Amino acid sequence: MAVIGVDSETSQDIDRSGPVGWNxxxxxxxxxxxxxxxxxxxxxxxxxxxxxxxxxxxxxxxxxxxxxxxxxxxxxxxxxxxxxxxxxxxxxxxxxxxxxxxxxxxxxxxxxxxxxxxxxxxxxxxxxxxxxxxxxxxxxxxxxxxxxxxxxxxxxxxxxxxxxxxxxxxxxxxxxxxxxxxxxxxxxxxxxxxxxxxxxxxxxxxxxxxxxxxxxxxxxxxxxxxxxxxxxxxxxxxxxxxxxxxxxxxxxxxxxxxxxxxxxxxxxxxxxxxxxxxxxxxxxxxxxxxxxxxxxxxxxxxxxxxxxxxxxxGSGRPKPPLYGIWTVEEFTRDGQSVPPLLTDENRWQRIVFDYPGFMQYQQMDGTLVPAKLQIDTQSHHLQLQTADAPLSFHEAQPQQQPPSMGDFTFQQSAPDQLRLEGEFNGHPVTVTLHRFDENNFPLRDSGFHWVINYPSS
Structure with missing residues (x-):
């Protein structure tokens, strides 16, 4: 069967004479x-x-x-x-x-x-x-x-x-x-x-x-x-x-x-x-x-x-150091333990390491704040800088260095334990965190099943 844009080798397949003229x-x-x-x-x-x-x-x-x-x-x-x-x-x-x-x-x-x-x-x-x-x-x-x-x-x-x-x-x-x-x-x-x-x-x-x-x-x-x-x-x-x-x-x-x-x-x-x-x-x-x-x-x-x-x-991309979702267990600011109150704008609820060069910290009201990240695994040093624009993993590097918002040293006593100690927004801060397994989310854990007796919603 002849198709669009094709002249067949034989006149039996296609007729190029067409009508005498268009209306x-x-x-x-x-x-x-x-x-x-x-x-x-x-x-x-x-x-x-x-x-x-x-x-x-x-x-x-x-x-x-x-x-x-x-x-x-x-x-x-x-x-x-x-x-x-x-x-x-x-x-x-x-x-x-x-x-x-x-x-x-x-x-x-x-x-x-x-x-x-x-x-x-x-x-x-x-x-x-x-x-x-x-x-x-x-x-x-x-x-x-x-x-x-x-x-x-x-x-x-x-x-x-x-x-x-x-x-x-x-x-x-x-x-x-x-x-x-x-x-x-x-x-x-x-x-x-x-x-x-x-x-x-x-x-x-x-x-x-x-x-x-x-x-x-x-x-x-x-x-x-x-x-x-x-x-x-x-x-x-x-x-x-x-x-x-x-x-x-x-x-x-x-x-x-x-x-x-x-x-x-x-x-x-x-x-x-x-x-x-x-x-x-x-x-x-x-x-x-x-x-x-x-x-x-x-x-x-x-x-x-x-x-x-x-x-x-993509899912096969290189993972950054400290990759994962980390839940804050204890947050100390100016030497005082800060309770997990939803009205506290200065306390963190979680931090997320997902893409190289970026970190996000979640405030107590659930707001996720992006920050540019520099991390040195040799000296266990971590520095945060403000993100002047919404987080984008394809953006060009800014011409001017954004101001620093945090400077920490970090320690890991176990793969799922993390401690940050340093300064954040001009205040001494110590944060103790526990890694949450992201595969526990139903979206990550559901997989594919041929047999499903009770569908989940």
Whole structure:
């Protein structure tokens, strides 16, 4: 069965003659889709980074995002004068900022104007089959790259790592909906790997011309699920996932009749008339090899990047010294024993060592406070510094050294016993702690069972 973007070697498999001309509505829709989707692909820095492969890891964000940066003044002006909002692109990781929505509106308006002008200047052209062939090829390759990006981040479970030790201490109600989704998927690495395998499979199929239609169908299912989760769990990439879902629909549109014949009418589909830019057998073979080489280049780069992130945040990452959750048994401040009162803001309830270079201490009201950590296991010295921003395990090192908040020596009389003695926030402090086994949490201890007589809630 011939598929999207494939010219068969024989005329029996595929018919490239197609209709004599497109109807006016089809030509109008194509012009709008060509301009709007082309602009979106050009402005999406993530697409550029994926195609650059592993060298993109060394490029600054502004380097791959330069087309979008050129529009910054226009987007800001539209935000100020049309919507009355501040359209500034914050480097926060969110793809649903005010800036992104205003930019999307600008893209749609440019596409509308361009479609009107294009239609007025090119009314007599019967169709755009050759241009459509190139357009579908670019869309297919761009979507394939994005599916590999999404897929490898889950196939090598780095996008949603298992819940951190501090997360195990957080009340469920303190999490936002995105945190619930992230921890739900991260708590089952095998489930995350299966999700990634489906997305990687869709991406690879999209790069192979003869399997592109199957890849587009799988990508549509994958991205529809991602879009639904983004909408219902308020994940800030709704514009991106919605766009990728529409890209899959665009790829399937030329084959809609054949899909209906095969899936709904249950009869043998007719020959494909989907446009494809390469006409000779030799050109098609070369194009296929180039696409396969591009798929390998992107896959290797993304696998390398995902593996690097997994080594930092995944379950197999190196554990820091004193790793674990430590419960405070005795807390002495200024030489006086401090009772465990919930109203005491200065006493600790627990401390957590989970990621190298960071520590969190839990106050009596349950608040977890992050701190940067320097620890010397030779001299048994531990120093805490304030974290000027929310705890992030991927943040760059600050240019200025943050102020010190604590300086301790530590002793371990046993693997599950710890004593800290030193100064914290200008006061002499002595803390005696006992390690709590994190595997005692039901989330860590539940595992998998074929037989469950009494389900737990």
């Amino acid at each position: 006016p509505f089809t030509r109008l829709v194509f012009r709008f889709v060509f301009v709007s989707f082309g602009l979106m692909c050009l402005l999406e820095a993530q697409i550029t980074a994926v195609f650059l492969g592993w060298p993109a890891e060394r490029l600054a964000h502004d380097t791959v995002a330069w087309p979008a940066r050129l529009l910054d003044p226009t987007v800001k002006w539209v935000g100020d004068h049309v919507f009355g909002v501040e359209a500034v692109n914050h480097d926060s990781g969110s793809g649903d900022q005010t800036y992104n929505w205003v930019q999307l509106w600008c893209v749609l308006m440019v596409a509308v104007v361009a479609t009107v002008v294009w239609t007025a200047l090119d009314r007599r052209r019967p169709d755009y089959r050759r241009l459509a062939g190139w357009f579908l090829l670019v869309i297919r390759v761009c979507l394939g790259g994005q599916m590999l990006l999404y897929g490898f981040a889950k196939l090598i479970p780095s996008q949603m790592p298992e819940p951190a030790l501090s997360t195990l201490l957080e009340p469920y109600g303190n999490m936002n909906s995105m945190g619930v989704l992230w921890n739900q998927v991260g708590s089952s690495p095998s489930y995350e790997i299966l999700l990634g395998a489906a997305e990687v499979t869709a991406g690879l199929l999209l790069f192979i011309p003869r399997t592109a239609m199957v890849g587009a169908m799988l990508a549509l299912v994958d991205m529809a699920m991602v879009f639904v989760m983004d909408m219902n769990f308020d994940v800030p990439v709704k514009i991106g996932s919605g766009f990728f879902m529409l890209m899959a629909l665009v790829l399937l549109t030329p084959e809609a009749k054949r899909l209906a014949e095969m899936l709904i009418l249950d009869r043998r589909p007719g020959p494909s008339t989907a446009p494809y830019p390469f006409r000779t057998p030799r050109a098609r073979r070369i194009a296929t090899l180039v696409q396969l080489a591009l798929a390998i280049w992107i896959a290797v780069g993304l696998a390398h990047a995902s593996w690097g992130i997994y080594q930092q945040v």
